[in-house]
Amino acid sequence: MSFIKQLQSEKKTLIGMIHLAGNDADMRLTQAIEEIDLLYNNGFDAVLVENYHGDVSDMRNALEYLRTKYPRKNYGLNVLGDYEAGFELARTYNAGFLQIDSVAGHLPPEQDLEYEHELNKLRIQTPNPILLGGVHFKYQPHLSGRGLNEDLVIGGERAETIVVSGPATGEPCDVERLKVFRDGIGLVPLILGSGLTPSNFEEQMEYCDGAIVGTSIKEGDNTQNPIELNRVKEIVRVRDSFGKK
Secondary structure: OOHHHHHOOOOOEEEEEEOOOOOOHHHHHHHHHHHHHHHHHOOOOEEEEEOOOOOHHHHHHHHHHHHHHOOOOEEEEEOOOOHHHHHHHHHHOOOOEEEEEEEEOOOOHHHHHHHHHHHHHHHHHOOOOEEEEEEOOOOOOOOOOOOHHHHHHHHHHHOOEEEEOOOOOOOOOOHHHHHHHHHHHOOOOEEEOOOOOOOOHHHHHOOOOEEEEOHHHEHHHOOOOOEOHHHHHHHHHHHHHHHOO
């Protein structure tokens, strides 16, 4: 099933974040492989590899494993601070989706036009991955001079899916903000980018088609720690129950 079709399915899409934690490259790859296998084998629909702790070489190692072991699964990536490298990796490793933390709102008008042209060129060169674009995303500046609603419209023109987040990693999104995003992007799929837990699932996912889940499935809510099986099973159980309502 393609990533877009997955987002359009009855159940909410769960995307597990691979933070690439570990003291060296071998440890980072070993933990990434264990987490990827655990997520796919216990109900998650996709995984997202990010250089949150590791670097781009660690991403390549994890993506090569995904391309080799799970070619028919949905997987994607996010190169923090370097969207051009993200497109290159997506192209090389056949990633089904690519996250960019900000596709609208983060640049002043004169730079934003140049960014749009560059983004369009990269999309033509790399047409396959579905683009997950952040708008007014965590840790991103707001320099466009436009309001949120206008940035949302522009974001929906630049990306097939919009990602919304709380103010920081692991923090949930304000429900009123979720409503604004849902209304502002119309039929464009909306993905929650932070803060989802079993206890707030119903409230947060009422307005979203899927979620990137990272901190809440880690031991001790610490991104350096491995993903915990019981936490994965619990959020999948809640998702499956929610989807049947």
